[in-house]
Amino acid sequence: MDSGGFPVTVKWSEVVAAVLPLQEHWLPMSNLDLLLPPLDFGIFFCYKKRSGENQEDGDLISPESMAAVLKKALSQALVSFFPLAGEIVHNRHGEPEILSNNRGVDFSYAYADVELKDVDLYRPDLSVHGKLVPVKMHGVLSVQVTELKCGGLFVGCTFDHRAADAHSANMFLTAWAEIARSKPITLLPSFRRSIFNPRRPPQQHKSLEKIYAPLLSMPPPPSADDTDQLTSRIYYIKSNEIDRLQSQSSHNGNRRSKIESFSAFLWKAIAAAAVGGGERSKVVKLGIVVDGRARLSGETASLERYFGNVLSIPYVESSVGELKTASLNELVDVVHEFVAAASTAEHFLALIDWVELRRPNPAVVKVYCRDENNEAAVVVSSGQRFRVGEMDFGWGGPEFGSYHFPWGGETGYVMPMPSACGNGDWIVYMHLMKKQLDFVEAREPHVFRPFSFEIVQG
Known part of the structure; x- marks a missing residue:
């Protein structure tokens, strides 16, 4: 692929599952999850070429070694954050649920023929979208680690918003980084959906109808010839x-x-x-x-x-x-x-x-x-x-x-x-x-x- 001024070549891809076997089970969505349509959001980080914690003074850790660290730590993090290794499917009522089956996370390692200082982050539609941050095709989370021409690294993640909000994604990313540094996870996640059980009986609140409405369909994407999309x-x-x-x-x-x-x-x-x-x-x-x-x-x-x-x-x-x-x-x-x-x-x-x-x-x-x-x-x-x-x-x-x-x-x-x-x-x-x-x-x-x-x- 070659848009946005530089080519990106995927060197290898694999599916990273949790390092420990997980019991397959269903995790229902809470009522607050059900307000989210099927949308994905991305988060990305850029790193300069530099030495690692476990390297001898002056030694540089290679991008390939960084990717190996990330992949290993991801497989360990998925043990605690098991929904991210699953899939979202619909139940008999047509509502989404998370099937925690340890399907795994699509993980790619790529090379971009560009230096970090030359990546046009001002226009991420050209430089980032689908190039350095992956378009998620399967599962709940996709990750792409991209080596840059200068030896730096670009880490892009795409989450299914129905499974996680920004707070949840941040919690996972922090834990992933802690595991990579051989540190204990500061904040272990909780998936206790009963916290958000409705009251019995549920109470009518007309005021909410000013904010929320039945979803008939998602708005169509802008047409390709729309000059002001x-x-x-x-x-x-x-x-x-x-x-x-x-x-x-x-x-x-x-x-x-x-x-x-x-x-x-x-x-x-x-x-x-x-x-x-x-x-x-x-x-x-x-x-x-x-x-x-x-x-x-x-x-x-x-x-x-x-x-x-x-x-x-x-x-x-x-x-x-x-x-x-x-x-x-x-x-x-x-x-x-x-x-x-x-x-x-x-x-x-x-x-x-x-x-x-x-x-x-x-x-x-x-x-x-x-x-x-x-x-x-x-x-x-x-x-x-x-x-x-x-x-x-x-x-x-x-x-x-x-x-x-x-x-x-x-x-x-x-x-x-x-x-x-x-x-x-x-x-x-x-x-x-x-x-x-x-x-x-x-x-x-x-x-x-x-x-x-x-x-x-x-």
């Missing part, structure tokens, strides 16, 4: 710009979070990208992913170890005209209010009940449902708890790490996460309409800096 780009945002946004958004003694401040800023910027008088009445939807683990921990045992989806995506909408005239302070208050309403134990308990009352019919977040009055819709997630710098498999932490989620619908997706430098800067993966990306990049160049390794090193 969703595009992925990765930006580097300096910590002082994030602090400035937070300072501008906080008023009357109310200090808003960085993610709320950034989301309100982006919401307004996307509205500003609309052109023409007719667009002023069209709406821009903003959804924010809320992790329910901290909210539900008072109702159940600690959910820090829980592996699965514990997410809700509340959203709000406003017209282009209103967003253009509103101040950042006003918008961040709106964002804070709708996020706070979904950041409670009762919201998640009600959501579990809401799904139960409609099973086996699937549902979807309404922010993903576009109509002719929509100018744009975007979901902002947060990878701020992801300790990128700790993804050390024995040869030091990565130079760079990011999510990759070109999900193919019509709703945008934005995921900020900490820079691997650990200095407070953000890496922001943005999957929006090209005209929106071009506009916000041109209008706010001091905030949205196209990623390059020169920026990080500078």
Whole structure:
């Protein structure tokens, strides 16, 4: 294959199963898992050529040796994270379940004729998608380890979102790295689905119908000749710009979070990208992913170890005209209010009940449902708890790490996460309409800096 400026050659592929035999069994999806359609998301890390922990001083560990370490540690990690070695199949009701049969993980080792500094991570659709991060064909997880021309390494993983959210993926990746360094797993996963059993009887919550709707079908992917389809780009945002946004958004003694401040800023910027008088009445939807683990921990045992989806995506909408005239302070208050309403134990308990009352019919977040009055819709997630710098498999932490989620619908997706430098800067993966990306990049160049390794090193 040769797109994005450099060829990638797969040297070998195999299926990596858990190192110990596993009893085949079924793992049901929780009601919160059932809210996820069949989507995959990717995570990748870049490593410079360097010496390993177990090498003599001055010796360099070869990419082939790194791949062997990764493969061996993966087979050990799958013992504890056994659903990742299974398959998702449908039961007689048409609902997905995980068949934990130790089918294994598709694992490939490849060579890319490019140096790390020359990989265009600003445009991951060209450089990363299907080249350095695999397109998952089977199972729950796929991994590709790619040797670069400079001797560096690119580790790309693709997860089935129905089995894992970002917290779960992070937990697995951290454990995988710990095993590779011969360390004990800090956080062993729990798969106790009974934590999310509905109440008896399940309680009706009409308010949730403002957020969720029956899923009739997934939105079709944009046509190939669509000149303004969703595009992925990765930006580097300096910590002082994030602090400035937070300072501008906080008023009357109310200090808003960085993610709320950034989301309100982006919401307004996307509205500003609309052109023409007719667009002023069209709406821009903003959804924010809320992790329910901290909210539900008072109702159940600690959910820090829980592996699965514990997410809700509340959203709000406003017209282009209103967003253009509103101040950042006003918008961040709106964002804070709708996020706070979904950041409670009762919201998640009600959501579990809401799904139960409609099973086996699937549902979807309404922010993903576009109509002719929509100018744009975007979901902002947060990878701020992801300790990128700790993804050390024995040869030091990565130079760079990011999510990759070109999900193919019509709703945008934005995921900020900490820079691997650990200095407070953000890496922001943005999957929006090209005209929106071009506009916000041109209008706010001091905030949205196209990623390059020169920026990080500078």
